[in-house]
Amino acid sequence: MLPKAKLWLGLVVAALTLFSTNLQAAWELNMTQGVTQISRDTYDLHMQILWWCVAIGVVVFGVMLWSIINHRKSKGAVSATFHESTKVEIIWTVIPFVILILMAIPATRVLTEAYDSSESEIDIQVTGYQWRWEYKYLRQDANEEEVSFYSIMSTSREEISNDLPKQEHYLLDVDNPLVIPINKKVRFLVTANDVIHAWWVPAFAVKKDAIPGFINEAWTIVEEPGIYRGQCAELCGLDHGFMPIVVHAVEQEEYDAWYAEKQEQARVTREMANNVVTMSEALENGEQIYARNCVACHQAAGTGLPPAFPALAGSDVVNGDLRANIDLLINGVPGTAMAAYGRQLNPIELAAVITFIRNSFGNTTGDLVQPADVNTILQEAQ
Amino acid sequence: MASAGSHDTYYVPEQTKLPFFASIGLFLTVYGLGNVLNDIKSSESATFSTLVALVGFIILSFILFQWFSTVIRENHAGMNSDQLKRSYVWGMGWFIFSEVMFFAAFFGALFYVRTFAVSWLGGEGDKGVTGDILWPNFEAVWPVIENPNSELFANPHEAMDVKEWTPAFFAKYLPFWNTLILMTSSVTVHFAHTALKAENRKGLIQWLSVTVALGVIFLFLQVFEYYEAYAHYGLTLDSGIYGSTFFLLTGFHGFHVTLGTFMLAVMLARAIKGHFKPDDHFGFEAASWYWHFVDVVWVGLFIFVYLL
Amino acid sequence: MSAAHDDHHHGPAKGFTRWLYTTNHKDIGSMYLWFSFAMFLLGGTFAMVIRAELFQPGLQLVDPNFFNQMTTMHGLIMVFGAVMPAFVGLANWMIPMMIGAPDMALPRMNNWSFWILPFAFAMLSATLFMEAGAPNFGWTFYAPLSTTYAPETVTFFIFAVHIMGASSIMGSINIIATILNMRAPGMTLMKMPLFVWTWLITAYLLIAVMPVLAGVVTMMLFDIHFGTSFFNAAGGGDPVLFQHVFWFFGHPEVYIMILPAFGIVSAIIPTFARKRLFGYDSMVYATASIAFLSFIVWAHHMFTVGMPIAGELFFMYATMLIAVPTGVKVFNWVATMFRGSMTFETPMLFAIAFVVLFTMGGFTGLMLAITPADFQYHDTYFVVAHFHYVLVPGAVFSIMAATYYWLPKWTGHMYDETLGKLHFWLSFIGVNILFFPQHFLGLAGMPRRIPDYALQFADFNWISSIGGFLFGASQLILLVVVIKCVKGGKKATAQVWEGAQGLEWTVDSPAPYHTFATPPDPKLIHAQ
């Protein structure tokens, strides 16, 4: 076997060295060790099992190779006649069994630890949508402003379609990262709103499926400040590949300041819902919101991807009754990928994006929707 | 098992057109049916698709009829050795096993939903946080009468479960009578078999007729139960998980009863024609095994869907 | 009765209706094998689209929706269209000959099992050309992506799965009835070749789990078209319920794709080592243990769905246990080679590569079984690497080994050994370049089922794609070898291989259209 193994190894290595000139970073070959106790434990476990397998492989393939070299007919080998032995069968049943027990013990320990999400200090509800994450910090008391926001990939569609050069964190950047303090036990309540997603940050060794209608718990205590990136890890449709996760782990003071600012923002947005906007403000704002939230399905030029995703250009809804259009945005279309944006966007954003779609892609209704209008409808709905 | 002597007489049939055309029939049936369902969903006319499915189904049924007739004819012509008959026995046995596993999937779903999903949604058990945060108003009780989201899935008004454990209740309780009917029919089909083996053709025909009649009555009562469910209980396929499991389990069972009754009816016809001999009646036996299987499934259903 | 028919029984009917209407196990076996090869090319072509898109970062060839369709169809076609029918084809050809039976137990149903398959796959493939597009929810079709959010072609997908299931169940019933009822006098259970044993157990697995698959797609059908809420929490159901039922089928399914491979390798290694198989009895028991365990490990595919910890532990331990009987098999093969007198014709090369590379895939399987570690591996390319190692140099290599091994028996000609060896070496090198780097990709964090990836994954993807093209192109050599061999070549003897044992080698090459119309002489039946 080894000559073959050598041959292909040699080939691979040759190919690697030949073409590795354009490499920026060292090649990552192994699992990340991460920045939490659990992630390091997981790494150790992984290495331990790997070495067991390598050792077993060396023995098994070694014997095989030795036979192949020495017991070949061309060398005049004559076959023996033995063909069974209860003794060796027992031996090679028991030894692997013992090895498995040795593996199972640390595995059980690490798992038990990873499953203990009790006594958390911060609780964050993580909700997967097609194709964005929502982070909601659970309040200690109901009078606080609620901090909750959406986190959407910020890599531009032009980079993906190779029309612009790809930036460093291609596909792994978001507009609003999750921010957590270091050295605090943070509990994630993971769920989803449409299909199954999975929230995965390798550096924390946290991967939990987000099941619509159910909540799964996960937790982490991050030990080093830094920016940690991950991706959605469950096929969730069209843009499953474009649903990154970015977590900023920061010092406690920095976190407190950030949190206070978020609360302030939430208050301002709530109050601004009564402001009057101009057409140009609305269009500008709406275009951005559209680019972030809607292009995945309805496409930049409003052409959609029929039949799955309808075109907005020339759409009856978009060019028809305004109220119906607002309702559709707020409530979505149940049972389709069209989500209820009343929960995802605030009234200012909703008003802006509706104004935008009703006056773009060749749609010329001329409607200017005010946040207050949307707000009234939102209130009615509740 | 493999006894010498029976080996040199195994009947290997010549070429046959049956399976190929049966495949075409089957294909047209499901392709048409798929289109029917999609047409209905997108509110389009399903006339043509229905036609396709129907034509397919007619071809399939016609060919299966031919197929079974051929097998029977061959047997009467004495072409089937004991060994070949054993192949049929094995075939039927394993086919019933596959049916058991089909129901196992639905029973498994029922157990899972009852022990895990509904509890979690109701805020109990390992994942109880689900109910606390996402479904604060939902309570974990079985049968589920208040759905987690009763706007999407309208609540049934009432379930088919046992409301009181009194004789008076059971006297009016359809599933109870249906259980009795099916259990009885298992016995009558056994009497038919005994009569057959005793070369008592009259007994065979009588007991088999009784069995078929019981099957039909069972089906009739079940249709009545469904009518009640839809008309008065608000219990429908789309009334949440209770209705879903209820109708899928009882529905597929009912479908199998229909099939079983049909098989027994064919056997009755064959019995009248004098097809069976005391030592050569596997067709009858296969149908009766199937009937016993359907009966056992019902007992499971009665316990887990209605009683518990 | 066949004696009376003997005058018709000399050879096959003329014309193409021979194939449509045949009841002959060899004809049906050939049709299964050709069908499987066609599906292998189709599924492989989809894989080439995947690898081409992943050649570089960015979207260049296909849009993400089509990419998802390719992934889904690739998985479905390879599993249900290529590997399973290939094994059924081999079973049809070889089992009657191995146990000294005149044909399969239920020849007409045998024809039906085959002929519904092309229709099922035609319907499935046709969805690619329908307006809504082919299924795009992965071969595991998790709800609700495959129900509420699915393209309407999911209905055809569901019916196609029903038909494939019916085909498998009928095929398996036939195989079981054949093995249990049609063995020649003297062919006791413990004298059966291991290929027959492994198929007996595989058929049992199939009958046990295909109906469950039918059940789960039926629940989907009702959720989609009749308003039930099995997989919808709003009505009291649970999307995870889908996964439990699916994997109750799905895990045994992966052993369905490997047990017959074990049987093949257990036939080939003794032949070319010129030494009896080591530990026949323990091979039988190990196969049975694997089959038994396969029913209680399903949730190892679901470690991240948030099961209660008791479940996680149970499924971890049960899964790890499978390494023991599988190890027994590997050790027995090595012990068979040990102190043999080996030659290395193409079937043996494929068989040896099978043992090594399957074992590597088994090792990564064991790593995946370690629950906390699986949190990191799950749904990454590490999993993709694992299952391609057990499926491609595992299941597929075993099918190729079997093809080379029995081709002379089927056609009456020796195949071109030089081309065979070339095919082997290119495949062997290609498959490793293709799948080995995927371990690194997975460990470094590349999720599976994505059409585009972050820049740090670029290099290994590039290498993997090159390996893929090499491996894919090499498969055309197999086609050439087979066609050449069917058309002519050196006449093969009845024995074909010096060390071969078993009844199939006592009949002429090519095997007559009807073999063992009268049972073979019991003296020809030896212990395995």
Ligand code: HEA
């Ligand atoms: C032929 C198919 C096949 C086979 C044989 C196997 C064999 C095994 N598989 Fe694999 N598996 C798949 C096909 C297969 N698998 C597929 C298709 C998927 C992905 C499905 C999807 O999501 O799309 C999958 C996924 C999969 C997962 C889920 C991963 C995830 O999604 O997160 C897991 C987890 O436990 C797993 C485990 C195993 C194990 C423990 C074995 C064992 O049977 C392996 C046993 C063998 C050995 C261990 C080697 C030989 C043994 C020795 C030499 C003895 C001594 C060894 C030791 C003591 C270590 N497999």
Ligand code: HEA
């Ligand atoms: C037995 C099953 C089987 C087999 C044989 C293969 C064979 C191959 N597989 Fe597949 N694969 C699966 C089963 C299998 N796979 C499954 C179950 C999945 C999961 C699906 C899912 O996620 O839902 C998967 C997923 C999968 C992925 C991950 C996709 C994703 O996550 O997005 C990839 C990516 O590289 C891949 C590649 C390949 C390649 C390159 C081959 C090659 O070995 C194929 C080689 C064969 C050919 C190429 C055909 C023959 C040659 C020609 C037709 C000539 C033309 C050739 C050229 C143009 C070069 N497969």
Ligand code: CUA
């Ligand atoms: Cu969200 Cu994948």
Ligand SMILES: [Cu+2]
């Ligand atoms: Cu598995």
